[in-house]
Amino acid sequence: MTGRLRAWCTRAVSTTVDIDRPAAEVWAVLIDFGGYPEWNPQIRRAEGELVPGRRVTFHMHPPIGPPIRIRPRVLIVDPGHELRLRGSLPGVFGGEHWFTLEPIDDGYGTHVTQGETYRGLIVPLLGRVIAASLISFQRHNAALKRRVETISTDRQREPS
Template sequence: MPLITDSSIDIDAPADVVWRVLTDFDAYGEWNPFQVECSSTLEPGAPLDMKFRLGPGGLRSAREYIVDVDPGKTFAYSMKRVPLGAVRSLRRHTVIDLGDGRSRYESHFEITGPVSGLVKLTLGKELVAKFASVTEAVGPRAEALARS
């Protein structure tokens, strides 16, 4: 059983500012309540290294890989393929220009594959809450940058 979560927020900031927030990986620790460290060249195939808070035990580390990038609009990454496709992930960030200096941020995350039900059972509620908290945090960060 897959775990899929989507969330979005309308933001009083131009799309290019929201894009900067999402791709300024060095600043994640200043505003991102889930992924507190992140680094990548944001090129397809490149690694994306992150530290995040999930479950007991403090910070965890992971390396995922950039799947695609449409500069200013969207980027996605996923975990390395595992044998037999037991579990697969996809995380996508999308920025939509609404005009008049406003934009929408859309977050998508999915875990699929035969083992996804176990992930959903053990970490599902927390993952959904964490990704929603990131969505909520993008707005104030971008709005503050747009005002400065």
């Protein structure tokens, strides 16, 4: 694929959120697949182990279209820093999804970036789907923020 065609067949979207809790607390919620049904508006069920090379399963309810099941391969698991997954329809379409966590406020807060790079011959035809994924990421980030900050606040209130 030439450079010009590669650029035409590649789109990336990302969104960020600042969470008023340390990265370890954000990470704990992000990788707790069993807790997803309690807070995640898009991923109603998640299964599998976050081990590089393995696949995980997400039962998704995107903002547009019917519910879908995806099985991306885990690429990177760097606790408290980065989670990266890749899914594909070989030869046609692929997506690399990531979360990065960066400490802010002397480590008390966390800057979370969630994004995806889409590649493949059908990417130019997926404008609505890619735009919807950005909305989905924003909803996910807002829900993640509420969940992490609520759990942390509840823990602080518990008697010792």
